[in-house]
Structure formats: structure tokens, C-alpha cells
Amino acid sequence: MTPDVMSAAALVDRRRGWRIERRADPSAVGWLVALLLAALGAFILSGLLLATAGASPLDAFSNLAKGGFGSGRALANTAVKATPLIFTGLATALAFRARLWNIGAEGQVFAGAIAAYACTHALDAAPALLQMPLILVAAMIGGALFGGLAGVLKTHFKVDEVISTVMLNYIIAFGLSMLLLKGPWSEAGGFFEQTAKVAVNAELPILIDKTRLHLGFVIALVTAGLMQVVLAHTPFGYEVRAAGSNLRALAFQGTNTTRLVLLVMATSGALAALAGVSEVYGVHHRLHAAAIVGYGYTGIVIAILGRLQPLGVVAAAILFGGLVNGSTLMQIKTGVPSTLIYAIQAIILICYLVAWAAASFRIRRPGRTTPSGEIGRAGHG
Amino acid sequence: MVEDLFQATIVISVLAATIRIATPILLTALGETVAQRSGVYNMGLEGTMLMGAFAAFIGTYQTGSQGAGVLAGAAMGALMSTIFAFMVITLRIEQIVTGLALNLLGAGLSTFWLRTAFAEQSVTPTIAFMGAAPIPYLEGIPWLGPILFRQGLLTYLAFLAVPLVWFFLFRTRFGLELRCIGENPKALDTKGLSVQGRRYAAVIFGGAMAGLGGAFLTVGSSARFVPDMTAGRGWLALVIVIAGVWRPGYVLTAALFFSFLDALQLQIQGIGINLPHQILLALPYIVAILSLALMRQNAKAPAMLGTPYIRDR
Numbered sequence: 001m002t003p004d005v006m007s008a009a010a011l012v013d014r015r016r017g018w019r020i021e022r023r024a025d026p027s028a029v030g031w032l033v034a035l036l037l038a039a040l041g042a043f044i045l046s047g048l049l050l051a052t053a054g055a056s057p058l059d060a061f062s063n064l065a066k067g068g069f070g071s072g073r074a075l076a077n078t079a080v081k082a083t084p085l086i087f088t089g090l091a092t093a094l095a096f097r098a099r100l101w102n103i104g105a106e107g108q109v110f111a112g113a114i115a116a117y118a119c120t121h122a123l124d125a126a127p128a129l130l131q132m133p134l135i136l137v138a139a140m141i142g143g144a145l146f147g148g149l150a151g152v153l154k155t156h157f158k159v160d161e162v163i164s165t166v167m168l169n170y171i172i173a174f175g176l177s178m179l180l181l182k183g184p185w186s187e188a189g190g191f192f193e194q195t196a197k198v199a200v201n202a203e204l205p206i207l208i209d210k211t212r213l214h215l216g217f218v219i220a221l222v223t224a225g226l227m228q229v230v231l232a233h234t235p236f237g238y239e240v241r242a243a244g245s246n247l248r249a250l251a252f253q254g255t256n257t258t259r260l261v262l263l264v265m266a267t268s269g270a271l272a273a274l275a276g277v278s279e280v281y282g283v284h285h286r287l288h289a290a291a292i293v294g295y296g297y298t299g300i301v302i303a304i305l306g307r308l309q310p311l312g313v314v315a316a317a318i319l320f321g322g323l324v325n326g327s328t329l330m331q332i333k334t335g336v337p338s339t340l341i342y343a344i345q346a347i348i349l350i351c352y353l354v355a356w357a358a359a360s361f362r363i364r365r366p367g368r369t370t371p372s373g374e375i376g377r378a379g380h381g
Numbered sequence: 382m383v384e385d386l387f388q389a390t391i392v393i394s395v396l397a398a399t400i401r402i403a404t405p406i407l408l409t410a411l412g413e414t415v416a417q418r419s420g421v422y423n424m425g426l427e428g429t430m431l432m433g434a435f436a437a438f439i440g441t442y443q444t445g446s447q448g449a450g451v452l453a454g455a456a457m458g459a460l461m462s463t464i465f466a467f468m469v470i471t472l473r474i475e476q477i478v479t480g481l482a483l484n485l486l487g488a489g490l491s492t493f494w495l496r497t498a499f500a501e502q503s504v505t506p507t508i509a510f511m512g513a514a515p516i517p518y519l520e521g522i523p524w525l526g527p528i529l530f531r532q533g534l535l536t537y538l539a540f541l542a543v544p545l546v547w548f549f550l551f552r553t554r555f556g557l558e559l560r561c562i563g564e565n566p567k568a569l570d571t572k573g574l575s576v577q578g579r580r581y582a583a584v585i586f587g588g589a590m591a592g593l594g595g596a597f598l599t600v601g602s603s604a605r606f607v608p609d610m611t612a613g614r615g616w617l618a619l620v621i622v623i624a625g626v627w628r629p630g631y632v633l634t635a636a637l638f639f640s641f642l643d644a645l646q647l648q649i650q651g652i653g654i655n656l657p658h659q660i661l662l663a664l665p666y667i668v669a670i671l672s673l674a675l676m677r678q679n680a681k682a683p684a685m686l687g688t689p690y691i692r693d694r
Contacts, residue, residue: 048418049490052494052497053493053494053497054497101459101477115581153670153674157673157674158674159673159674160623160673161668162424162477163616163619163620163623163669163670164670164673166613166616167616167620167666167667167669167670168666168670170613170663170666171663171667174659174660174662174663175659175663177659178657178659178660181659183657248658255675256494261543261672297481297484297485300478300481301482301485304478316487323390335500337493337496337497337500339489339492339493340493342485342488342489342492342493343486343489343490343491343492343493344489345485346482346485346486346488346490347486347489348483349485350464350468350482353468353472353474353478353479354468354472354484356470356473356474357468357473357474
């Protein structure tokens with residue numbers, strides 16, 4: 001563009017007056033306002049949804065809150081529900097940080113549970129100190145391989161990771177069904193698609209009596225802490241963050257981006273796999289699809305609400321764990337089906353996305369000078 | 382047993398089933414082809430189809446009219462994609478994330494409303510679904526008649542939509558403008574034509590088609606609505622758009638290929654060949670990955686696919 005055309009364009013803009021433009025990222029205040037607006041919006045929309053079902057929103061919400069956070073025991077069980085969501089949330093957050101759209105946490109949870117069960121179900125009487133590490137390592141390897149498979153499909157076969165991970169989610173669910181329905185792992189004499197109970201020594205120990213709070217929650221918190229440190233203070237963490245902003249620049253700088261993509265996908269898969277461990281060995285004590293289904297998809301919501309930050313993921317997972325936990329009391333007391341929370345989760349996500357986007361717009365008044373960014377760009381053009 | 386598969390009646394029934402099964406994914410994939418040609422990647426198809434299926438079911442149940450049900454399905458699809466369009470076109474939210482949010486919304490709302498709408502009944506109610514509408518004279522043609530011309534109305538509509546969408550995209554002015562937006566939106570903007578408006582139109586059309594695809598699953602072919610009954614068809618439609626290189630003719634070929642696999646799998650289960658049925662069920666998804674891996678032709682995607690248009694850049 002010649003300078004004359006540039007200034008002409010600027011004139012046209014100025015005459016148009018007020019303009020709305022979007023910043024790269026909202027300010028901290030904007031983010032807080034966005035969160036509050038999202039909460040308010042989600043509250044109102046969910047209330048309307050309850051009204052369509054002929055239920056009293058206030059009644060339902062108060063029971064939801066009471067069931068989720070109302071007592072020490074409720075809190076402990078909320079932590080149990082939050083545990084797998086922390087793992088899948090961290091898995092998704094890591095991949096999304098590198099702008100790898102891993103939708104496959106769902107399948108990677110399955111892969112982890114299958115691998116852990118495959119390696120340890122024969123070790124009935126072995127001491128817990130032997131079984132526990134074996135279960136964790138086997139699950140992480142299983143999840144890493146399954147996540148890595150989507151990585152290889154991307155790096156070597158140019159298959160978009162969104163599509164491949166979703167397809168793999170369906171494939172492995174059928175795979176598990178094959179192992180469990182009249183398959184090699186079916187419970188002897190059982191009708192259901194499930195394995196027999198795992199050995200007592202393989203169960204994750206309960207931390208507080210009379211609750212279901214198990215060791216998995218502590219592992220989840222430690223994992224989140226570790227990930228925070230790794231992202232902020234290691235070369236790998238730097239590369240993940242850099243890949244998120246500009247993968248090509250990272251390649252020019254000399255990083256092997258193929259290796260990085262594979263590493264991120266494998267690590268993400270390994271993190272998701274731990275959700276399989278927490279549910280199979282911490283809660284259900286047997287392997288069946290109902291124990292592990294759905295956490296991967298909810299993990300995506302958790303990761304986004306947590307701003308792709310490990311500690312944010314923990315906070316969002318506890319909130320959602322409370323919703324899941326409270327929904328049982330809500331169903332008993334008010335008759336509103338507990339499936340409501342899946343709709344609420346989606347509504348929260350949409351409200352958050354909209355509020356976040358709205359907070360990143362700003363209105364520029366007419367007559368002001370152009371911001372420095374645009375002058376810079378004009379100079380280069 | 383394998384030779385059973387080659388008997389004439391069986392071949393005809395497999396091919397007729399192929400055409401029938403192709404209907405929902407073909408409708409959805411054609412709509413998505415138009416949306417993606419304009420540069421918008423709607424990954425919320427699974428949720429959009431599901432809501433379309435649900436609305437079509439409820440619409441038919443309430444009014445007793447299958448036509449009203451089908452319209453309700455299409456309208457619901459359009460509504461879902463209007464939400465999507467507002468989020469990604471106006472607010473420029475990440476398209477992948479928004480699509481996933483839409484899927485969760487569709488799954489959550491349809492399940493919740495199903496539970497609350499029929500809370501008193503112990504079994505979910507059923508509707509009378511559309512039967513076959515044989516085309517006079519043509520249905521009598523040997524082989525072709527029973528395969529092509531004894532289908533339901535929505536199936537005819539889906540196959541008719543292939544040349545229509547092709548004509549629209551490649552032979553009309555609006556179609557040219559739409560494809561231009563997917564490649565070089567600035568060119569259209571400088572002519573004073575609205576990029577955003579055309580993208581809205583393309584995405585909402587895509588949503589209505591996905592809603593129709595969903596409607597086929599209930600009113601078109603089954604008496605009840607089951608939570609998550611789309612079972613990955615929305616995602617398969619996305620695969621088909623890519624495998625069909627964003628051209629209606631190839632999209633049709635890809636849709637027929639996948640539905641043939643599905644039809645074959647039903648037939649194999651039917652005659653009792655001893656193979657774990659889960660392998661057959663997983664087959665379309667395995668083939669989807671393999672076909673994308675073998676093709677490696679993302680270069681043909683619209684250049685601006687997934688990128689919001691910002692005037693000042």
C-alpha cells in the first residue's frame with residue numbers, strides 16, 4: 001500500500017467514528033468480569049432450563065450446592081468426583097497449550113485402564129507396594145501409546161488430530177467391549193459387561209474413614225503441582241508454550257517440532273490414563289465402561305474453564321465434581337434428573353466462552369490516535 | 382456362509398441399506414461442505430444432529446405430523462448453528478472449542494429434556510416413523526428399483542441435494558462468492574459485500590441440513606429417541622467432507638463408501654458369520670482414519686478454513 005492509500009483508509013475509519021476491536025487477550029479485570037458474567041449467565045440459563053422442566057430453580061440449586069459442598073462428607077466425595085476430571089483436565093490443558101487439539105482424553109482414559117488391568121489382573125496376592133507402582137506405570141504407558149498414536153498420525157500421515165482422536169475414542173470403546181462382553185476378561189458367570197473385582201491389594205487406599213476419598217486425589221494434586229513447575233521452569237514447558245504461540249518460529253529456532261508434537265501427545269495421553277486408574281482402582285474396583293466413560297469430554301471443559309493452567313484445572317474440576325456429587329441429592333429431593341448437570345456444564349462453558357470473548361473487545365472512541373501496534377504494522381507494510 | 386453374501390436378494394438388500402444408511406451423513410456432510418467452503422469449520426455437527434433428531438421426535442409426537450417433525454428438526458439444527466455462528470463469526474471464539482461446546486450442549490439438553498418430558502411414563506413413548514415411499518414405475522426396474530426407488534422421502538431429498546448443492550456452489554453467483562470467502566475474504570469485502578453475512582448464511586444452512594440428518598434418525602427411520610443416538614455420525618460427516626475434498630460429487634462417493642461398510646456389517650451380523658460384532662462396529666472409524674492417512678490432501682482445503690475474518694488485517 002502506498003502512504004496515500006493508507007491515510008485515505010485511516011480517514012475513512014475516523015469518519016466512521018466509534019469502533020469495536022478485539023484485543024489479543026482480555027485484561028485481568030476483564031477476565032474477572034467475564035467470570036462473574038459467565039457465572040450469572042449460566043445461573044440464569046440453567047434456571048430457565050429447570051423451569052422448562054417444571055421444577056423450582058432455587059430448590060434445585062440449593063440442593064445441588066448442599067449435596068456438593070454442604071458438609072465435610074460431601075466435600076470428600078466431591079474430591080472423589082473431581083479426581084478423574086483433574087487428570088483429564090490436565091491432559092487436555094497440556095495439549096491445548098501447545099495448540100494440539102487432543103479430543104482423545106476420553107479414549108486415553110480407556111487405554112490407561114485397559115493397560116493397567118492387562119498388566120496386573122494376574123497379580124492377585126502380590127503386595128500393594130508392588131502392585132500400585134505397576135498399575136500407575138502400566139496405565140501411563142498405555143495412555144502415552146494411545147495418545148502417541150494420534151501424534152504419529154498427525155506428524156507422519158497428516159491426519160488432523162481432532163478427527164483422529166475422536167475416531168480413536170470410538171474404536172477403543174468397542175475394543176473394551178470386546179474384551180468384556182463374553183471376552184477374555186468377563187467376570188466368570190456374570191451377565192454384565194465387566195471384569196471381576198480387582199484384588200484388595202490393588203485398590204487405592206481410602207484416606208478418610210467413612211468417605212470414599214482415596215489416594216488418587218492426592219496423586220492428582222501432586223500431578224497438577226508438578227505440571228505447573230514443568231510448564232513454568234523447564235525447557236519442555238517453554239517449548240510447549242512456544243509451540244502454542246508459533247510452531248513455525250519454534251522450528252526455525254532449531255526445535256524438532258515433530259518430536260515435540262509426539263512428546264506432548266504422549267504425555268497428554270499418560271495424564272489422561274491416570275483418570276482410568278483413579279476410577280477403576282479407587283472407586284469402582286472393577287473395569288467396566290460405566291466406570292470410565294465421559295471424563296475425557298468433561299476434561300475439555302475443565303481445561304478451558306481453568307484457562308489451561310494446572311491450578312485453574314484443579315479449581316474447575318472441584319467445582320464440576322461438586323455439581324456431579326450434588327446432582328444425586330438434587331434428584332432425590334426435587335425429582336430433577338441428575339442428567340441436568342451435563343446440560344449445565346455445557347451452558348457454563350458457552351457462557352464462559354462468550355463472556356471471555358466479550359471482555360476482550362474494547363471500544364475505541366473517534367478522533368483518538370492510532371494505537372502503536374497499528375503504526376508499527378503500517379510502517380512495515 | 383460367505384457365499385450367502387453373493388445371492389441376488391442379499392446383494393440388493395445390502396445396497397438398498399447402503400442408500401438408506403447414507404441419508405443422515407450425506408445430508409449433514411453436504412451442509413458442512415457449504416459451511417467449510419465459506420471458511421467455517423463446524424465441529425458441532427454431532428450435537429446439532431442430536432438436537433435435530435430430538436426436535437423431530439418431539440415435533441412429531443406433539444403434532445402427530447411427520448412433516449412438522451422434519452421441519453422442527455431442520456429448524457433446531459438452524460438454531461444450534463446460529464448460536465455457533467454468533468460465537469465464531471461475530472465473537473471470533475476458537476471454532477474447535479465452540480464446536481465441542483455445541484456437542485456437549487446437544488447431548489446434555491436432549492437427554493435432560495427427554496427425561497423431563499416423559500417423566501411420568503415408565504417407557505419412552507414412540508412415534509410412527511416415515512415408511513418407504515416407492516416411486517411409481519421406477520420401483521419396478523429390476524435391481525435399481527428395489528435399491529434406489531423404494532426409499533423414504535428424506536433419502537430422495539438427500540440424493541437430490543447433491544446436484545443442487547453442486548449447482549449452487551459452482552454455477553451460481555452466490556456460490557462463487559461463498560467459495561471466494563473461503564479462499565480470500567478480503568477480495569469480497571473490498572467489493573462492499575458482507576463476508577460475515579454470507580458466512581452466517583452458509584453455517585445456518587449447514588446446521589439446518591445437519592438437523593434434517595438428525596430428523597432422519599428419528600422420524601425418518603425409528604420410532605423413538607435414544608440419548609446419543611447419533612453415535613458418531615456427525616463426526617463421520619466431517620471425515621466425509623474431508624475425504625470428499627469439499628466437492629459434492631466426491632462427498633456422495635465417500636458417504637456411500639462408509640454407509641456400504643455399515644450395511645455390510647449389518648448383513649454379516651445377520652447371517653451369523655462368527656466375528657466379534659465390535660470389530661464390525663468399529664470398522665467405519667478405523668477406515669476413516671486409514672482413508673485420511675492415505676489421502677494426505679489437506680492442501681485442497683479452503684485456505685481460510687477455521688480462520689475468522691478481521692477487516693483490518
